Amino acid sequence: MRILSLFLLGLFLTACSTPKQDAKEESPQKNKVLVMGMIHNEHLTSEVFGIPQLKDLFRTIRPDVILTEIPPDRFEAAVTGFGATDSISEPRVRRFPEYVDVMFPLTKEMDFDIVPTAGWTKQMADARSKRLKEISKDPDWAERWQRYQEAIAQSDSAGYGSDDPYWIHTDKYDEATEIVLSVYNELFNDELGPGGWDNINEAHYGHIENALDSLSGRGNMILITYGAGHKGWFLRQLRKRNDIELLNMKPFLDKAFIK
16 A cells, blocks of 8 residues: 655656656556545444445445545644554544544555545634634524524435435435535635635645646546535536546445445
8 A cells, every 4th residue: 555645646656657668558548536425423323334334335446546535734643643553543534434444444455545635724624613603603693594504404304414325426415415505605605714615625626636637647546535515516526527537436336235
């Protein structure tokens, strides 16, 4: 296994690039890209999308590269800790069972590169939480806050809170998430600054796009693992690329016998 930061990814690809004399003999191959929507702590309790099913999915997909919801500045500590103790102690990464209980342990039996691509920072998250708490208690925001609560209820009724991996990996699920997230974005994106919905997704996707650009033409299987709410936002951007083959999750779910 090779664990790569975005900077090291560029150096690695440069070092491993095909010599010029062989370049004419090989045509660039589109990377296959798969976006897996994660449910974070719910993976610990779900009977249909839990830790065992996630492990089977990773083994079925057999990614060459995983673009993860891990901030680059938290990655080295997570890797060092896992190497020393076979566990993750880095606080931000430890929040994600899909990494603590699945991805990192699977590095012992599978060979894939891990690239941290999250745009998250602690300062941003702290500021976002503080401002949302203020807004929720501010009379001037009461009507807009109520509109947001109603959107949450509507989105949940449409299936946003489901743990069914088949449902999560459909366009209908993305439509259900958009009910609340479009309202959240409209009301709070500018107010929350870097922590706003469009703002943080742009930060995430900037790292993802840089990694995809660096890997372009290599014919790799690339797995993107983020919270399921991000999936629709990312897919809209990924569909604009002509150098990748965007895959559907259903065949992999079927093969992994998740349902």
